[in-house]
Amino acid sequence: MFHIYCPYCEELREEEEFHPKGQAHIARPEEPDTCSDEEWGDYLFFRDNPRGIHHEMWLHAVGCRKFFNITRNTVSYEILETYKMGEQPTITAEHLAREEKNAREEKTNNAQVAEGGQQTVGASDAAVASVKGAQA
Amino acid sequence: MQRYSGFGLVKHALRHHEGWQRQWRNPTPKPRYDVIIVGGGGHGLATAYYLAKEHGITNVAVVEKGWLGGGNTARNTTIVRSNYLWDESAALYEHAMKHWEGLSQELNYNVMFSQRGVLNLGHTLQDMRDIQRRVNANRLNGIDGEVLDAEGVQSLVPIMDCSKRARYPVMGASWQPRAGVARHDAVAWGYARAADALGVDLLQNTEVTGFKIRDGQIQGVHTNRGDIEAKTVGCVTAGNSSVMAGMAGLNLPLESHPLQALVSEPLKPVLDTVVMSNHVHGYINQSDKGDLVIGAGIDGYNGYGQRGSYPTVEHTLQAIVEMFPIFSRVRMNRQWGGIVDTCPDACPILSKTKIKGLYFNCGWGTGGFKATPGSGHVFAASLAKGEMHPIAAPFSIDRFHSGALIDEHGAAGVAH
Ligand SMILES: Cc1cc2nc3c(=O)[nH]c(=O)nc-3n(C[C@H](O)[C@H](O)[C@H](O)COP(=O)(O)OP(=O)(O)OC[C@H]3O[C@@H](n4cnc5c(N)ncnc54)[C@H](O)[C@@H]3O)c2cc1C
Ligand SMILES: [Zn+2]
Numbered sequence: 001m002f003h004i005y006c007p008y009c010e011e012l013r014e015e016e017e018f019h020p021k022g023q024a025h026i027a028r029p030e031e032p033d034t035c036s037d038e039e040w041g042d043y044l045f046f047r048d049n050p051r052g053i054h055h056e057m058w059l060h061a062v063g064c065r066k067f068f069n070i071t072r073n074t075v076s077y078e079i080l081e082t083y084k085m086g087e088q089p090t091i092t093a094e095h096l097a098r099e100e101k102n103a104r105e106e107k108t109n110n111a112q113v114a115e116g117g118q119q120t121v122g123a124s125d126a127a128v129a130s131v132k133g134a135q136a
Numbered sequence: 137m138q139r140y141s142g143f144g145l146v147k148h149a150l151r152h153h154e155g156w157q158r159q160w161r162n163p164t165p166k167p168r169y170d171v172i173i174v175g176g177g178g179h180g181l182a183t184a185y186y187l188a189k190e191h192g193i194t195n196v197a198v199v200e201k202g203w204l205g206g207g208n209t210a211r212n213t214t215i216v217r218s219n220y221l222w223d224e225s226a227a228l229y230e231h232a233m234k235h236w237e238g239l240s241q242e243l244n245y246n247v248m249f250s251q252r253g254v255l256n257l258g259h260t261l262q263d264m265r266d267i268q269r270r271v272n273a274n275r276l277n278g279i280d281g282e283v284l285d286a287e288g289v290q291s292l293v294p295i296m297d298c299s300k301r302a303r304y305p306v307m308g309a310s311w312q313p314r315a316g317v318a319r320h321d322a323v324a325w326g327y328a329r330a331a332d333a334l335g336v337d338l339l340q341n342t343e344v345t346g347f348k349i350r351d352g353q354i355q356g357v358h359t360n361r362g363d364i365e366a367k368t369v370g371c372v373t374a375g376n377s378s379v380m381a382g383m384a385g386l387n388l389p390l391e392s393h394p395l396q397a398l399v400s401e402p403l404k405p406v407l408d409t410v411v412m413s414n415h416v417h418g419y420i421n422q423s424d425k426g427d428l429v430i431g432a433g434i435d436g437y438n439g440y441g442q443r444g445s446y447p448t449v450e451h452t453l454q455a456i457v458e459m460f461p462i463f464s465r466v467r468m469n470r471q472w473g474g475i476v477d478t479c480p481d482a483c484p485i486l487s488k489t490k491i492k493g494l495y496f497n498c499g500w501g502t503g504g505f506k507a508t509p510g511s512g513h514v515f516a517a518s519l520a521k522g523e524m525h526p527i528a529a530p531f532s533i534d535r536f537h538s539g540a541l542i543d544e545h546g547a548a549g550v551a552h
Contacts, residue, residue, distance in 0.1 A: 001446050016447045020437035022391070041537035045389040045480045049378035051440045075440050
């Protein structure tokens with residue numbers, strides 16, 4: 001059961017109040033008449049279907065009845081953030097990959113320092129916490 | 137291959153069942169095959185079998201990341217029918233139905249195909265008009281079908297609440313007597329055993345991690361057990377197909393959703409047909425073992441987690457209890473999910489791609505089990521000839537740009 005934070009109601013509510021509405025941030029072509037069949041078909045039917053981070057639109061159907069966006073992991077189902085229409089996600093697949101890479105590098109750096117007898121745990125914990133914080 | 141028969145069963149019983157052979161080998165991958173099938177579900181295994189059987193192409197590997205049939209093939213509610221609305225899909229599913237009718241004999245494997253009939257209920261005037269239209273279309277295509285009124289339904293299923301008291305009273309149904317159920321894992325095993333006997337290598341625990349492509353032509357696949365070469369590759373990976381297409385730089389119009397099913401404790405025989413309702417959204421049959429097999433709807437969100445939401449299951453059981461008050465105190469034994477690859481027009485994709493020699497068979501969504509023999513049969517012919525089989529041709533990926541969609545949302549409305 002999802003617990004979803006509606007950015008308009010500013011409350012955590014249960015999944016049954018909401019409807020998922022598919023991939024977010026799809027812009028309707030400005031001039032549909034000038035689209036090629038390829039472009040129009042892509043706009044109508046082709047969706048991102050990632051195993052991992054997905055930005056999707058949800059409707060708070062029996063609450064405020066407003067649309068908003070969720071960034072969610074499609075494997076763990078963890079909801080990483082919710083944000084209003086018109087806003088951009090702060091967490092993306094690229095962003096997480098970068099954070100992970102940084103955290104890994106920091107860990108190897110710290111490990112090297114550790115051989116010099118320095119305290120290492122704090123630094124890498126902080127790096128992890130910063131990632132976690134961004135997800136909350 | 138050791139042939140199975142009633143006589144053989146007695147013979148083996150007398151020898152304390154110590155003489156049974158393994159059903160298939162567990163070979164090491166060869167460096168090169170004529171054809172590689174990615175995905176060892178029913179559709180992939182059937183494709184390999186028909187390649188060997190009908191086209192003499194036996195140098196074939198089926199590459200499966202887990203175990204045979206461990207995907208949607210052995211997770212579904214086993215409903216088999218062919219009463220689809222449009223000519224293209226009716227042809228495809230009826231082609232499969234004809235194969236089902238002789239499948240146990242063909243494979244020398246009891247797939248327990250039981251033609252106990254399927255009811256698709258109507259609860260509104262519009263439902264009934266749609267049912268009439270679909271049954272008429274079916275009959276024009278030579279597919280059996282009847283329109284029943286509420287009394288007709290009641291006489292077939294005495295335990296169902298067909299009274300006016302129901303919240304959504306049953307007004308009638310479409311009835312396809314030749315439809316029914318089959319044992320899903322036996323279908324995978326039967327095709328696997330028969331394909332293996334013809335020389336096909338079944339490579340389990342072998343995950344495809346990428347495609348080898350040179351000058352727009354497929355050269356083979358990368359796997360966790362090394363590279364394997366082939367100039368023809370058929371990708372039959374259901375819910376994982378978007379990820380596979382991404383590995384080849386392709387895009388498919390699919391969304392992967394969790395779809396759940398559940399079975400009850402075993403009961404004495406009480407329901408001898410299959411009942412499906414689009415309107416209250418539930419479908420149910422009773423297995424030979426006695427458990428009620430119940431299917432839910434998809435979760436509306438994308439997911440690869442092979443599990444779904446509780447509210448979805450709850451909603452389904454509400455519908456089942458509404459139709460069958462007698463089941464209100466039955467306990468459920470098990471519940472699970474599969475990842476189904478849904479297509480915008482509720483029809484599959486059987487298609488060539490931009491990459492020469494790379495084909496996809498996917499998009500079966502919530503309803504591809506019934507098509508397993510037909511899908512494998514026409515897909516094998518397409519791979520063997522390098523041209524899509526006439527029954528498969530309308531299901532090309534091009535339809536999402538040409539606009540020639542085959543809208544089966546009505547006939548495929550309830551997940552099944
Ligand atoms: C709960 C539920 C109920 C259903 N009920 C019905 C029903 O009543 N009637 C009906 O007709 N249909 C039903 N379906 C749909 C039906 O199960 C599927 O359409 C059908 O089984 C698909 O078969 P397949 O062989 O294409 O896929 P699968 O059986 O899923 O096989 C695909 C295989 O590909 C493998 N694979 C994926 N990625 C890789 C990789 N990278 N490398 C190697 N192997 C890989 C997987 O491990 C899997 O074994 C239901 C589905 C579900 C989930
Ligand atoms: Zn709200």
